[in-house]
Amino acid sequence: MAALPFTATASDSASISSGETSTKKSSSQSDWTLNDQGCYIKIAEGKGRGVYASRVIQPQTVIEVSPVLLFSESEYEDHGRHTILDHYTFKWRDGRMALALGLGSLFNHSTHPNVTYTLDRAHECIKYASVRTINPDEELCIFYGHKLWFDPVGIAETLEPQLSLDQHDQPAFFDILAIDDEGDDTELLGPDDPNDILESDSLPFIWKKLQVDEEEENxxxxxxxxxxxxxxxxxxxxxxxxxxxxxxxxxxxxxxxxxxxxxxxxxxxxxxxxxxxxxxxxxxxxxxxxxxxxxxxxxxxxxxxxxxxxxxWPTVYAPRRKWEPEKWSIAKVRWARDAISHILRESNQITSDELPVIAHVPRPFEDEAQLPRSFTAKDTRISTAHPLHHAAMNVIREIADFRASTSSSDIAADSLMSASPPEDSLETSCTSSNGTNYLLTGLTLFITHEPCIMCSMALLHSRVKEVFYIIPMPQTGGCGGSACLPALRGVNHRYSIAHWRPTELGAAPAHLDEKIDA
Ligand SMILES: C[S@@+](CC[C@H](N)C(=O)[O-])C[C@H]1O[C@@H](n2cnc3c(N)ncnc32)[C@H](O)[C@@H]1O
The missing domain is CATH 3.30.70 (Alpha-Beta Plaits)
Structure with missing residues (x-):
């Protein structure tokens, strides 16, 4: 591969050619940066070269725009694929392959990336942006996907960023996606296409099989x-x-x-x-x-x-079981990872006597419009001296309050927007009094600990779509631990349950105690 077009701006003439033989840079690199955001290159232990930040980079900062060199499908199949280019090229939308020039080819892979990227097809470039605050001398990594062609190192690194995060510091893949100039169907493409559906054993979580006999043939x-x-x-x-x-x-x-x-x-x-x-x-x-x-x-x-x-009553015929988990794409897995990282961070920050249980409902992956913002709640049993204030109950209540407060105003707004109501326009102000706002319909709950039986039942009543937990609670859990509420006969809703694989968490999160009652 031809030398990448980097130019050292200071007198330091260390080689940055590929491989481990390159000279290691000292950690103070601010005099030797390669772009406006102060990125520099140094050897990343076991990964070859990597891109690093020389100063703090704020979340959602575009840190690099790399023009691409495009190869036709056939040119790539016949030639590029058989060369080192195969480790550096991105799938372009139309079947072509793109080699990112500039720093774009040098971001290493992480399962907890601090950088995301979008293809700018109009300008034939790839934009890279931070998803959280990045600290000086921290490596900038993207997510390549699950089908890696090398043994990744640094994947079991701590989940916690080195600086504490403030509340604006959440990963923001989807805000970043809006950078795309066409704004319609931008995707994060890399060695894997984010729309690729993952096999269940490649997922970072395990679906629980609900043991129910639901044919209802009598x-x-x-x-x-x-x-x-x-x-x-x-x-x-x-x-x-x-x-x-x-x-x-x-x-x-x-x-x-x-x-x-x-x-x-x-x-x-x-x-x-x-x-x-x-x-x-x-x-x-x-x-x-x-x-x-x-x-x-x-x-x-x-x-x-x-x-x-x-x-x-006339019923719909739907041979697929209602609670059968749907297919998960790489992009959706990233969305779930963000949520899991979020609850881990939040629970780690609990310094009071409160139990470190965090429940989080992000905006839905498929239909963000369903919930205008995400909700996170912690367990407040101790501070409120109230035995029912579990994290899951708290988050359900917050969303209920939010949805109840917006539903009546939405309807009012709807009717105001309609300049001339249809002839058969009828009174609708009774809506909220009908009490039919199912609180978590279509939403996913991420929680540090398997919810207890009370919370699992509340989740069932709330019509939650799926529940992801990290720590199983064999004594008290209501999602398969001591009982499995959504599998009970006679319940009128079922939700899917998934257990986040411990191996996906890197070091075991020590602050998550398995003995507490979640
Ligand atoms: C796009 S290049 C990244 C830049 C590369 N490190 C270099 O020095 O040219 C992709 C290659 O980097 C290496 N790599 C990236 N992420 C890695 C990781 N987490 N662990 C080990 N190697 C990694 C692999 O050799 C991979 O083929």
Whole structure:
């Protein structure tokens, strides 16, 4: 490979050619930096050269913009792939391969990268940016992916950054992604494509298998719940009521597996909600009063079950089990790693007598719009002298408060934005009083310790999508430790559970005690 175009700016003439034979630079490099952000190169023990910071770099700072040299797919297949270039090139979006010039080729790999990068296709360059505060003489690393072609060193390094982090110091991959000039579908590409789906044994966590027999092929086995419905005698009001329902805020995932309308004996019945009290219905439409019926809790997994469930209420046929974990891409794993690093950092910073249990709900990976910000809560049982103030309960309550406070204003804002309400516009201000905001619907909880039985049940009620924990709690855990709440018969929601692999944590986090009651 031709020499990389670095120019030493001071008299120091140490060789920076590849390999371990290069002269080691002293740790004070500020007089010998290679770009505006003060990056310099030195030998990174066992990795060849690496890029280092000579001074503090703030989070989300663009530290390097490297132009790329592009190779066509065939040129790369026939030639580049068989040379050392194969260790330096990035997959470009359209099948071409890109060699990053400048510092871009010299960032080493870490599973806890402090640098992320975006492809700028318009300008044919790659932008590298810090994801947290970087300290002087700290190595700048990116994440190459999971299919490494070398034995990585420095991967089991401590998870804790050397300087304490302030609250603005969270990893910010997705903010950085917004740098992309096209702004649409930017991806972090490297030796692995972030959209690559990882095999389950490459994931840094292990899914717990819920031992449940859910086929529900006998009427007695079908799990049911009470739902509010209303008869619509005149079919011309169906569209009006469906429109009202959309705006009412009553719709929730809990009923997503059920059809909205049941037609029986010339009467149409509309499925409304599973709220504890009867929903307030519009008064200017000729419909009956709401009443409750039993409906299936889950979609039909088999045709036999579908026939039985349809006798209760028209049900969706979904052979894939509702709680079966979905496929995880490399990018999504990075998102989860950020969350795990976050809870570890937070729990390590607890200096009071409080238990070091941290619960965290990040903005969802797939649909950030679902939650405008992330939530983190610690255990406050000791400081509040309240036995129920576990971290998981606290975070559920914070999100509930947040969602409750925003739902009514959202609806108000929605109706204000509609300059001329449709003719059938109906009263919607009853929404929040219907109490159907399921608190953690579609969200993921990351927690240092397996939640206890109380918290696991609260999570079930909150309709959380999945729970990741680091420390199993065999005595008290409700996610498989002493019991597995979401696997119980009779519960009307299930969430997925994953245990973060201890080997992924590097040094065992000493501050996380396995004996406490989480
Ligand atoms: C893109 S280059 C990075 C710069 C490289 N260290 C150099 O001196 O040219 C990728 C190569 O760096 C080495 N490397 C990167 N990260 C490493 C790590 N964590 N452990 C060991 N080697 C690493 C591997 O040899 C890999 O093929």
């Amino acid at each position: 009427m007695d086995d079908i799990r049911t719940m009470q739902a509010w419905v209303v008869d619509i005698p005149d079919s011309k009001h169906i569209a009006t009521m469906l429109n009202w329902l959309k705006r009412s805020g009553l719709e929730s995932d809990t009923l997503a597996h059920l059809k909205r309308i049941r037609k029986k004996d010339c009467t149409s019945t509309l499925l409304l909600s599973v709220s504890s009290s009867a929903p307030l219905l519009p008064t200017n439409v000729d419909i009956g009063d709401p009443y409750q019926v039993l409906v299936p809790c889950n979609p039909a997994l088999t045709q036999t079950s579908l026939v039985l469930k349809n006798t209760l």
